[in-house]
Amino acid sequence: MATSRECPSCALEYEDTGDLKQCPYCGYEFPQRRSSVQWVAWLLALLLLWPAVKGLMMLFG
Numbered sequence: 271m272a273t274s275r276e277c278p279s280c281a282l283e284y285e286d287t288g289d290l291k292q293c294p295y296c297g298y299e300f301p302q303r304r305s306s307v308q309w310v311a312w313l314l315a316l317l318l319l320w321p322a323v324k325g326l327m328m329l330f331g
């Protein structure tokens with residue numbers, strides 16, 4: 271599904287079809303999410319959530 275997004279470089283709205291790699295107006299290359307970055311993000315989220323998980327375990331355990 272295409273969604274309307276705003277280019278961070280020229281501030282023009284474009285239709286994001288999901289596989290668009292650069293702005294159709296100014297040619298700005300959108301930063302691509304690499305799998306390794308996503309993996310680190312998940313790890314960080316897990317580390318941040320861990321105290322909350324531990325707290326819940328202490329409440330119910």
Ligand SMILES: [Zn+2]
Nearest residue numbers: 277280293296
């Ligand atoms: Zn642009």
